[in-house]
Amino acid sequence: xxxxxxxxxxxxxxxxxxxxxxxxxxxxxxxxxxxxxxxxxxxxxxxxxxxxxxxxxxxxxxxxxxxxxxxxxxxxxxxxxxxxxxxxxxxxxxxxxxxxxxxxxxxxxxxxxxxxxxxxxxxxxxxxxxxxxxxxxxxxxxxxxxxxxxxxxxxxxxxxxxxxxxxxxxxxxxxxxxxxxxxxxxxxxxxxxxxxxxxxxxxxxxxxxxxxxxxxxxxxxxxxxxxxxxxxxxxxxxxxxxxxxxxxxxxxxxxxxxxxxxxxxxxxxxxxxxxxxxxxxxxxxxxxxxxxxxxxxxxxxxxxxxxxxxxxxxxxxxxxxxxxxxxxxxxxxxxxxxxxxxxxxxxxxxxxxxxxxxxxxxxxxxxxxxxxxxxxxxxxxxxxxxxxxxxxxxxxxxxxxxxxxxxxxxxxxxxxxxxxxxxxxxxxxxxxxxxxxxxxxxxxxxxxxxxxxxxxxxxxxxxxxxxxxxxxxxxxxxxxxxxxxxxxxxxxxxxxxxxxxxxxxxxx
Amino acid sequence: xxxxxxxxxxxxxxxxxxxxxxxxxxxxxxxxxxxxxxxxxxxxxxxxxxxxxxxxxxxxxxxxxxxxxxxxxxxxxxxxxxxxxxxxxxxxxxxxxxxxxxxxxxxxxxxxxxxxxxxxxxxxxxxxxxxxxxxxxxxxxxxxxxxxxxxxxxxxxxxxxxxxxxxxxxxxxxxxxxxxxxxxxxxxxxxxxxxxxxxxxxxxxxxxxxxxxxxxxxxxxxxxxxxxxxxxxxxxxxxxxxxxxxxxxxxxxxxxxxxxxxxxxxxxxxxxxxxxxxxxxxxxxxxxxxxxxxxxxxxxxxxxxxxxxxxxxxxxxxxxxxxxxxxxxxxxxxxxxxxxxxxxxxxxxxxxxxxxxxxxxxxxxxxxxxxxxxxxxxxxxxxxxxxxxxxxxxxxxxxxxxxxxxxxxxxxxxxxxxxxxxxxxxxx
Numbered sequence: 001x002x003x004x005x006x007x008x009x010x011x012x013x014x015x016x017x018x019x020x021x022x023x024x025x026x027x028x029x030x031x032x033x034x035x036x037x038x039x040x041x042x043x044x045x046x047x048x049x050x051x052x053x054x055x056x057x058x059x060x061x062x063x064x065x066x067x068x069x070x071x072x073x074x075x076x077x078x079x080x081x082x083x084x085x086x087x088x089x090x091x092x093x094x095x096x097x098x099x100x101x102x103x104x105x106x107x108x109x110x111x112x113x114x115x116x117x118x119x120x121x122x123x124x125x126x127x128x129x130x131x132x133x134x135x136x137x138x139x140x141x142x143x144x145x146x147x148x149x150x151x152x153x154x155x156x157x158x159x160x161x162x163x164x165x166x167x168x169x170x171x172x173x174x175x176x177x178x179x180x181x182x183x184x185x186x187x188x189x190x191x192x193x194x195x196x197x198x199x200x201x202x203x204x205x206x207x208x209x210x211x212x213x214x215x216x217x218x219x220x221x222x223x224x225x226x227x228x229x230x231x232x233x234x235x236x237x238x239x240x241x242x243x244x245x246x247x248x249x250x251x252x253x254x255x256x257x258x259x260x261x262x263x264x265x266x267x268x269x270x271x272x273x274x275x276x277x278x279x280x281x282x283x284x285x286x287x288x289x290x291x292x293x294x295x296x297x298x299x300x301x302x303x304x305x306x307x308x309x310x311x312x313x314x315x316x317x318x319x320x321x322x323x324x325x326x327x328x329x330x331x332x333x334x335x336x337x338x339x340x341x342x343x344x345x346x347x348x349x350x351x352x353x354x355x356x357x358x359x360x361x362x363x364x365x366x367x368x369x370x371x372x373x374x375x376x377x378x379x380x381x382x383x384x385x386x387x388x389x390x391x392x393x394x395x396x397x398x399x400x401x402x403x404x405x406x407x408x409x410x411x412x413x414x415x416x417x418x419x420x421x422x423x424x425x426x427x428x429x430x431x432x433x434x435x436x437x438x439x440x441x442x443x444x445x446x447x448x449x450x451x452x453x454x455x456x457x458x459x460x461x462x463x464x465x466x467x468x469x470x471x472x473x474x475x476x477x478x479x480x481x482x483x484x485x486x487x488x489x490x491x492x493x494x495x496x497x498x499x500x501x502x503x504x505x506x507x508x
Numbered sequence: 509x510x511x512x513x514x515x516x517x518x519x520x521x522x523x524x525x526x527x528x529x530x531x532x533x534x535x536x537x538x539x540x541x542x543x544x545x546x547x548x549x550x551x552x553x554x555x556x557x558x559x560x561x562x563x564x565x566x567x568x569x570x571x572x573x574x575x576x577x578x579x580x581x582x583x584x585x586x587x588x589x590x591x592x593x594x595x596x597x598x599x600x601x602x603x604x605x606x607x608x609x610x611x612x613x614x615x616x617x618x619x620x621x622x623x624x625x626x627x628x629x630x631x632x633x634x635x636x637x638x639x640x641x642x643x644x645x646x647x648x649x650x651x652x653x654x655x656x657x658x659x660x661x662x663x664x665x666x667x668x669x670x671x672x673x674x675x676x677x678x679x680x681x682x683x684x685x686x687x688x689x690x691x692x693x694x695x696x697x698x699x700x701x702x703x704x705x706x707x708x709x710x711x712x713x714x715x716x717x718x719x720x721x722x723x724x725x726x727x728x729x730x731x732x733x734x735x736x737x738x739x740x741x742x743x744x745x746x747x748x749x750x751x752x753x754x755x756x757x758x759x760x761x762x763x764x765x766x767x768x769x770x771x772x773x774x775x776x777x778x779x780x781x782x783x784x785x786x787x788x789x790x791x792x793x794x795x796x797x798x799x800x801x802x803x804x805x806x807x808x809x810x811x812x813x814x815x816x817x818x819x820x821x822x823x824x825x826x827x828x829x830x831x832x833x834x835x836x837x838x839x840x841x842x843x844x845x846x847x848x849x850x851x852x853x854x855x856x857x858x859x860x861x862x863x864x865x866x867x868x869x870x871x872x873x874x875x876x877x878x879x880x881x882x883x884x885x886x887x888x889x890x891x892x893x894x895x896x897x898x899x900x901x902x903x904x905x906x907x908x909x910x911x912x913x914x915x916x917x918x919x920x921x922x923x924x925x926x927x928x929x930x931x932x933x934x935x936x
Contacts, residue, residue: 082557084863407852422867425834435858435875440849443878446860 031270031300034121038159038241041098047071050213053098057182057216060189070202070212077206083369084398084430085338087274087311095276097214099159099241121158121238152232152263153178155219157248159241167231174230176260177222181249184220191222195253199282199319199346207278207313207340211247215280218248223258223289237266237279239299239310245276252282254289256322261292266335270300270308274337278313287322287349292330299335306365306394309337316343320352323378327353333360333368342400344373347381347409354383362395362427371401371418371432376409376442387418391427398430405442412442515550518568522551522652525570529658531623534631542635542655549646558645561825561857562767562796567649567741572685572711575737575764585705585731585922591674594661598679598709599686601659605678613667613698619660619689630662633691637717637745641771644831645800650743650769653715657689660714665698665724672916677706679738684709690716694724694752701916705731712740720752722776728756729919731926732766739765748808750776757914759923760787760795761930767796774801774808774836784813784913786923788903788930789822789854796825797845803836803866812843815910817903819850829861832869841871848906849879850899900931 041052050071054064079090153167155178171178177188185192202212219235239246254260266277277299285291293316302309312335318327329343345354356372374383383403391397399418420429437444511519523546528539551568552559566573594616595605601618609616615629622628635654641647663673675690686709694700698721720726732740740763746754760766772781787795801810816824826845847856860873880902888898904927914920 410852420862420864422864425837425867426865427867428863428865430864431860431862431873433858433860433875435856435860435877437847437849437856437877439852440854440879441852444876446858446873446875 030298033269034117034240036117036121036240037102039100039102040096040241040244043096043243044093045095045097045214049097053214053216056098056100057185059182059185062189062193063185066197066202067213070209071214073203074206074209074213077209079206083340083400084396084432085340085367085369087338087367090274090276090311092210094243096241096244097247098216099244101158121240152234155180155233155235157217157219157235157237157246159239159244159246170230175224175227176229177220178233179220181215181218181220181251184251188220188222191253192220192251195282195284196251197282199284199317200280200315205315208280208315211249211278211280211315214245215247215249218250218279220250221252221260221262223254223260225256225258227255227258229258229260232261232263234263234265237264239266239275239277240269243273243275245278247277248279250279250281252291252293253284254286254291254325256286257288258286259290262294264293264295266297266299270303272308274309274311276311276313277336279315281314281316281343283318283327285318285320285322285325285327285352288324289322290326291318292328293318293343294330296332297335297339301335301366302337302364304364304393306337309366310335312336312339312341314341316341317346318344318354319346320349320354320378320381323349323351325349325352326355328355328357329372330357331359331370333358333370336368337366339366339368339370341370342372344375345383346375346377347383347412348377349381350378351380352378353381356383356385356387358387359390360388360397360399361390362392362397364393364395366393366395368396369398369400371399373402374404374414375402376405376412376414379408379410379412381409381412383414385414385416385418389418389420389429391420391422391429392424394426396428396430398432400432402434402436403444403446404434404436405438405444407438410439410441414442414444416444416446511550512553515553518553519546519551521570522568523547526656529620529623529656531620532626534626534628535623535634538631538635539655541639542651545639545642546648546651546655549642549648549651551648551652558798558827561827561859562765562794564649564767566739566765567711567713567767572683573737573739574682575679575710575739576682577679578707585926586672586674586703586919588922589672589674589703589918591672591703593674593676595676595678596659596686596688596708598681598684599659599677599688599712602678605676611669611671611673613665613669614673614700615664615666616673617662619662619691620658622662628662629664629693630691633693633717633719634662634689635717637719637747638715638743640747640773641743641745641800647743647769647771649713649741650715650745653687653689653713653743657687657713657715660689660691662691663693663700665692665694665700667698669698669700672701672703674703674705677704677708677712679707679709682710685711687713689714692716692718692726694718694720694726696721697723699725699727701727701729703729703919705733707733707738708740710738712738712742714740714742716744718744718746718754720746720748720754722749723751724749725753726755727915729914729916729923730756730758731923732758732760732763737764739763741767741769743769744771746770746772746781748772748774748776748779748781750778750805752776752779754779754781755913755915756783757910758785759926760785760789761926762789762791762793763795764792765794767798769798770800772799772801772810774803774805774810777806778808779805780809782811782813782913784811784910785815786907786910786927787814787816787824788907788927789816789818789824791820791822793818793822794825795823796827798825798827800829801831801841803830803832803839803841805836807838808836809840810842811913812845813910813913814845815907816847816856817850817907818847818854818856821853823855823857826856826858826860826875828859828873829863830871830873832864832866832871834865836866837868839866839869839871841869843873845873845875846906847877848903849877850903900928903931904928
């Protein structure tokens with residue numbers, strides 16, 4: 001009986017894989033910096049800063065109070081130490097909590113008025129011109145958007161502020177609200193009040209609480225009942241200013257029977273010092289709703305000597321509130337010096353489904369502690385976890401996950417598989433799954449035995465002369481590639497590089 | 509770092525209820541050192557990550573919960589085998605029921621006697637592996653044992669021993685609180701089998717330190733009949749040199765609270781360690797298998813196979829870890845933990861961990877949990893097997909993979925019989 005969770009490097013490791021990982025670890029493509037005049041809030045963190053951020057965003061009183069409550073809570077909390085990551089203590093008073101390009105003080109009316117440096121930034125990041133106009137916050141640019149081809153609405157966040165959101169009008173026609181969270185607080189307070197903090201409460205954990213106090217901007221999505229969002233939605237996060245923490249807050253609400261696919265990308269300049277990024281993403285899926293959330297996380301990982309890089313402490317959670325709702329997390333994690341991230345699903349509605357597909361690649365001195373939590377509360381809920389960790393150089397890569405079947409989650413099902421691959425003798429790969437089964441009609445399989453891989457596929461492969469191990473490898477691989485190829489187009493460039501990374505040799 | 513108040517209080521309360529046993533200079537030093545270590549680590553608390561799924565309260569409180577005496581005939585489990593019997597009643601050696609402590613290829617002595625001597629081989633071993641086993645995770649109940657255990661046996665194995673040593677634990681007092689500390693040193697090329705069985709005491713804390721030299725072999729089969737209110741924390745610390753073998757199997761039937769910790773360290777190349785367990789629990793049953801295997805040598809093989817059958821609200825816990833240190837190339841680590849939940853009330857909580865710092869290794873783990881396979885049940889029923897018999901058959905088949913880990917087939921048969929007894933008793 002060969003189990004699938006395997007940390008295994010033999011001669012069988014593809015040279016191609018090794019080369020690809022090396023290539024990825026080479027020069028960080030997005031390490032340049034935009035020299036642009038910024039407006040900063042004073043360094044450090046106290047109630048005044050929290051009020052100032054709230055004030056800069058023109059928030060109503062209830063929002064300010066909400067933030068202050070979170071800040072009061074945060075002061076009593078300790079930074080978590082259980083993750084398998086090590087970094088020098090962070091001085092939270094040495095950070096800037098708010099930074100905004102000066103040229104954004106007033107929204108530019110045309111392309112000519114937009115700060116050329118801001119324009120250049122988007123161009124360098126490879127965002128097409130049409131979009132660029134919109135991204136730079138030019139009013140009216142939406143109308144010039146191409147009517148044909150694949151379209152993706154983008155919300156771009158530059159340090160602390162949302163620079164622009166594209167296709168808002170067209171989305172409006174469908175009834176979809178897609179804007180920055182600061183706009184949503186102003187324009188849709190009833191929705192924000194109802195849902196913000198309902199999935200990740202302000203006292204959830206150290207980093208989420210910090211985020212609740214100081215989040216500057218982020219995206220807001222509301223898809224009304226029965227609406228299939230006409231295009232993919234995307235957020236592009238860019239950290240630019242030095243010593244500035246980025247704290248974005250994303251709130252996605254999929255009302256009854258709706259569907260939305262959401263993409264997230266991120267990059268940051270190459271610097272000697274570490275920078276802090278603590279985001280919160282909340283997803284609410286009502287009855288029959290489906291949300292796909294895909295991330296390609298490519299923050300600056302630090303140089304080959306482990307200098308610099310982003311500390312990425314992210315809380316992502318989806319609440320499958322309604323019956324038959326479905327949330328799928330897909331993540332490709334290649335960046336950040338330290339990653340602390342567990343996109344999770346609370347499967348509350350009966351027959352709801354959660355999926356988590358992850359590829360985490362660490363190299364040099366990167367450390368990643370990532371995984372998922374699947375909390376089964378409703379009847380006949382299903383979850384699937386597929387995690388691939390690749391560790392090279394002196395990196396440490398940890399999968400940490402929880403599958404919990406509550407007593408009332410009858411006839412539920414979980415399948416978990418996590419493979420690790422080590423390239424080089426100085427890195428580490430770790431697996432820390434927690435499995436809690438509190439009823440007997442549910443089935444939980446962690447790193448299922450070969451017999452639990454689709455029997456028909458196994459039979460087919462073995463019938464054609466593959467041995468059991470080869471057959472499993474082939475099926476797993478095919479599955480992994482499927483996941484990558486299912487990534488939305490926007491990530492095609494990055495994803496393709498990763499698709500080329502073969503995971504052969506990770507099973508045995 | 510100072511201990512949290514709650515831990516300090518528990519630890520001091522427990523310490524004040526105990527006094528260091530009599531003993532010579534070396535034993536006194538080892539025990540005092542353990543007390544000091546315990547004051548630093550503190551006794552476990554349910555908020556400790558390592559005790560996430562098992563509340564250690566009844567194991568750490570000053571006085572044990574009383575446990576009614578309950579005759580299950582466990583003491584006679586291995587009676588048909590030729591063996592050297594060593595009997596403890598409520599944690600105290602009983603020379604009348606025990607055989608004469610002499611056997612070819614063995615030096616064996618009571619801990620209490622060894623501790624009274626100024627010069628004894630065990631002075632370099634007592635508490636040593638226990639102390640090593642405290643990192644990276646503290647096991648304070650073992651430290652407590654090193655400090656306060658008065659009795660136990662110290663065994664030096666110098667050749668291939670002709671028959672098994674059988675440690676039999678008799679429970680005779682409803683409030684007994686027993687601690688036993690055994691030390692086993694297997695010399696180069698030597699081989700021994702140790703059997704353990706019996707309900708022992710209302711509360712039982714054991715440590716067995718096993719040092720296996722080059723090409724030595726240690727076999728261990730244990731049956732825990734922890735019926736009703738009894739509670740136990742057991743610890744095995746094994747240290748393996750080149751080409752040595754360590755095999756341990758535990759059968760647990762009922763018991764209010766049982767925590768079995770096995771800590772294995774490979775420090776010589778090409779050694780083998782198999783740790784297996786089968787547990788069947790009915791009702792008020794909490795059973796915890798916690799295993800930590802450290803590979804610090806090349807080409808070693810470790811194997812963990814744990815199966816649990818649970819019903820009527822029984823809780824099964826498995827925490828297994830394989831740590832492969834840098835340079836421990838060609839390690840072969842395997843771990844499987846499975847549970848069969850016979851009804852809606854039972855729980856299985858597992859944390860199977862891998863921590864790997866070497867690249868040329870094959871480590872795998874699997875964990876599953878679920879009910880009896882309906883298809884298999886239907887198959888048996890369609891062949892005319894009555895439903896309850898069919899279920900029993902499937903339960904036995906489920907446990908078989910763990911029982912197969914026992915090399916001595918006669919002993920394995922005894923255990924299967926015991927299991928069948930449990931199944932039929934459960935029915936009646």
